[in-house]
């Protein structure tokens with residue numbers, strides 16, 4: 001084969017993360033800069049992940065199907081012309097071009113069309129946010145293809161521009177996204193608060209509400225909240241800074257009671273600002289509220305906090321617990337699910353924080 005037909009390729013996976021201190025609000029929607037820091041637990045890739053292969057070739061330019069950048073997600077073509085995907089491609093190409101400028105022996109990959117093929121190992125119908133794992137995998141796959149020397153923290157700056165929560169999926173374990181101060185977003189990036197191995201008995205279960213379709217997208221929902229909610233100002237000024245500090249301490253000390261209280265309070269605070277948005281946004285429904293009551297009942301029966309619920313921009317519940325308390329937590333949910341109308345019967349349980 002001639003040099004021109006050579007196909008360069010790299011594959012990578014990125015995990016799903018579930019926030020325990022929520023990102024909700026942008027101070028700059030173009031650069032995707034948040035109004036507040038956030039913190040998440042990265043779930044194991046054997047359970048939930050996106051697998052992405054990035055390839056590029058000079059020969060792609062000669063065929064109409066591959067002559068422009070493309071993305072196939074679960075076998076279906078996705079639009080890559082949006083500003084966020086374009087921002088990621090532009091930034092990755094800029095870094096590759098800098099390497100090529102410094103070393104003329106390198107192939108000019110930055111000038112070739114990109115082809116991405118992505119697959120989620122969890123059903124899209126599960127209603128789990130996939131944009132975080134999706135953009136993290138996209139950025140890492142292209143960075144690997146381009147052999148960029150950038151650290152995960154530097155790559156998180158790029159993934160952030162695809163989707164805010166994606167910057168937290170460049171690390172495993174317990175991850176913070178620091179809001180940063182710089183106007184150009186150069187310090188709004190993720191860092192690892194603790195490795196998964198620091199607190200390896202953490203587990204999550206996902207309760208999938210059967211009507212999981214969300215009414216309001218995160219992007220537009222958070223912008224409406226920023227524009228109209230008075231309660232949101234209080235959340236940003238005092239609630240989140242306090243929750244971030246308490247959460248980091250709880251993780252450092254492996255204090256599940258504190259971890260659980262902050263997780264539940266922060267979820268409640270986030271959904272309260274949604275209700276205070278005008279017109280109001282409701283992500284939780286009756287089925288979600290039944291899960292809250294079930295967690296309260298489980299904790300009351302145990303006489304201590306063994307389970308913590310959290311809800312994102314949809315009705316599904318994620319419940320954190322420790323491995324040693326699997327029986328009262330997972331056992332109870334398996335039992336009650338048969339009786340509560342509106343839950344899918346399957347429980348994704350025993351999800352571990354990822355090791356990588």
Ligand code: 2P0
Nearest residue numbers: 019022023163164165218219312313
């Ligand atoms: C989070 N969520 O911290 C919060 C909690 C949903 C509720 O991050 O506009 O899809 O792409 O930056 O990252 C969902 O927001 O929003 C989200 P964009 P994203 O996980």
